[in-house]
Each structure stands twice: as structure tokens, then as C-alpha cells.
Amino acid sequence: MTPTPLIEVRNLHKTFGLRPALRGVSLSVAKGEWLTLFGPNGAGKTTLINVLATLTRPTRGEVRLQGHPLTSDWTDARRYIGLVGHRSFLYPDLTAAENLHFFARLYDVSAPEKRVRALAETVGLAERLQDPVRTFSRGMVQRLTIARALLHDPLILLLDEPYTGLDAAASEWLSDLLADMVRQGRTILMATHNLEHGLAFCHRAVILRRGRLVFEARRDDLSPDEWRAVYRQHVGEQR
Template identity: 50%
Template sequence: MSITGTLKQVKHEDRIHTEADATNPTILVHHLSKAFGTLFALKNVNLKIHRGEFLAIFGPNGAGKTTLIRILATLTRPTSGEIFINGYSLNSDSEKIRRQIGVIAHQTYLYDELTAEENLRFYGKMYDVKDLNAKIARIIAEVGLGLRRRDRVRTFSRGMQQRLSIARAMIHDPSILLLDEPYTGLDQHASEMLTEWLKELKSKDRTILMVTHDLDRGIDLADRVAIIHQGKLVFEEERSNIEAKTFREKYYHFVS
């Protein structure tokens, strides 16, 4: 289906405005490719994610998972293709898109010489968060770092940094979450906390895209599952239509 056929569009100064319609995807990826020199990390990827949907994309290392997240997060430019997030074009409205997404990835995007509180205050001001002090106090307690809130991030363990990264991603209450192997480096407490948060956000109509090689967690959380291999989406299905055992068999068939 073409972009025109998928979205109800009105062109205006390079921005795509969409009508408030449940049939319009929150994230629309159309013929996306990304090349590094002659090597393609992504090849002609087409993807739609609707509001409130949790899509888990599975793939081995080097499959293109991180590249996809970085492009959707406006951190990397695509080689070709079109992307619309909440009706905004990635090509012309990246700043508006950033205000609507939260990203949890390998890189924490934290400043080592700032304290936990200072990091959250920096990001909170960048996103114009209201009642910022109260929001910081609440969210830093939720990630279990209340006693370390005035310590510099460089003194934190990897697991503690990942906890603070979760708080950073949530400080502006984004409607869309982009997760790149979010459980990497988390201790058991932080992993359980992240799982409960994701379940709660899912129940509150947030749109979530998680890329991972962790089949168990992804299958448990997702509404829809997909497989990416060698830069291509090779399988996609509603979670309710496929049993976990069958999906695992398909995954290992594609990536082996």
C-alpha cells in the first residue's frame, strides 16, 4: 500500500498532517534502506505500528535492529525511504518527533560528570516538563536511586546507569517508546521493574517498539512479533495467532 493510501494526508510545508483516526499508524516506515558504503544494514523495510501496539522485532547481532531504532529515534539518517511518526515526517520534523519518543538503548545518553538529578533535570528542561522537581523525585525513587540522586553518574555501576537511563527515557512521559535490547546490563530488580513498567505503559495506550534477541521476554510482552535478518523483515504475525513454540521454530529457521 502506498503512503497516500495508508495515511489521510494534507501537504503543508513539507509536513504530513493526519486526521485523528485509529486506522492511521503511529509509526509508518515505507521502503526504508540504510547503507554504510556498499553494505546495507537495512533493505527495503516496510512497517506499520498502530497506537497502543507493542511490536517486538527479533534478530541476531548484525541483523539491523539497532540501525532501525537509531533511524526512528532521529539519530541516524536513512539512505532512502520515508518515515512518519504521529504524522510527522522524519525528513522535515525530527525535532517534533523527538519530543514524542523515549529511547532506551545500549548507550545510556547520560552525562558522567553530572549527578542523577542533574541528568534528569537537563532532559526535563529540554522537553519542557511541568512540575519538574516533583517528577524527578518520583521517577528517581521508582528506579531505586533515591539514595544516590546526588551522586555523579560516573560512580554508578552499569546496572544503576541503565536504571537512570530508563528514568531519562520516561521523564517527559512519551507516547512512543523505542527499546533497543533494553534488558542488557540490568540487574534482576531493574529487569523486573522494566517489565512491570512496560506492561503498565502498554495498558495506557502507549506505542512500543522493542528490538531484541531475548525471545522469552519479547514474546511475553508483545502484541505482534516480527523477525529481522540481514537487514530485511522476513516474518511478521499477531502474537495471538502464533504459539511461542512455533515462533521460536520460525526464528531459528530464519536465522540459522
């Protein structure tokens, strides 16, 4: 028997005014799978992630989490989801510790002190916990954003261009961290423009274009050259 997918999206539509952002997207992600979402600007990647993160309600279609449809009350489903989006969601006037404690309490994290300290060490910010976020560099804010998204130990991690602002060493650190999370059974759905980062550890990749899923394959089914050709065909030249 095929196991129930952790995330299942069926015929998803989302329209902003008259402009369709998603046009009948269907996909599923298994528990412990890393799915990368490629697509040019305006393809609908962020909209899809926002719908899965419960920030935006779909116009039509269905989203299921562990087999249960996400209907009007999404409050509990949010406990399973961590999001690293375009914005940090952090408060610049609060310290890193205050930000993490605030979100830990919103998510009812047990032993928040211990969890905040452990995550600060994981993201390499233990020495800066008492500093206001406004004094952080872009890369440090991104590290803290990742810590914020992991605070409640989410089952699903949604990442929208998570490598933005990270230097080469920090990018490598993030890739290792994400690969570790998948090994621990976490599920990752990551939207990116970067072919190298997107394919490094993923199990499967899909390409979204003008709100439609136009390509889907397991990473190992295609050689790196074939992936580059597919990417060029649907997305454009790698920047």
C-alpha cells in the same frame, strides 16, 4: 475505517558507505501497541531504531509519525520519542539528579523537580539522586537511562536491548513497567535477542535479517514452541 498507525515505515533503505543496513523495510505500529523486533547481530535492528529515533536519516523510503512524514525538520517529532539505546547518554561526572534535570530542561518538561523525583522513585533510585553516575553499577545506570527516556512522557518508547545489565529482579521490574506503559496507551518498539523477554508482553513480533523483514506475526497466533522454531530458523539458537 482503519485508524492511522502511530508509526509507519515504507520501503526504508539505509546504506553506510557501500554496506546496506536496511533494505526496503516496511512496517506499521498502532497506538498502544508493543512490537518486538528480533534479529541476529547485524540484521539492522539498531539502524532501524536509530532512524525512528531521528538519529540517522534514511537513505531512501519514508517514515511517518501520526500520519505526518518525518522530513527535514525532525526537531518537534523528538518530543514524542523516548530512546533506551546501547549507550546511556548520561554524564558520569554529574549526579543522577543533575543528569535528569539537564534532560528535563532540554525537553521543556513542566515542573521538572516533581517529575525527576517521581521518576527516581519509579526506577528505585530516589536515595541515590545526589550521587555521581560514575559511582553507579551497570544495572543502576540502566535504571537511570530508563528514567531519562521517560522524563518527557513520550508517546513512543524505542528500546534497544533494554534488559542489558539488569539482574532477574530488575528485568522483571522493567517488564512490569513496560507493560504498565502499554496499558496507559504508550507505544513500544523493542529490539532484543531474548525470546522470553521479547514475547512476554508484546502484541506482535517481527524478525529482521540482513536488513529485510523476513517474518511477522501476532504473538498469540503462534504457540511458544512455534515461536522458538521460527526464532531458531531465522535468528539462531537462543543464547
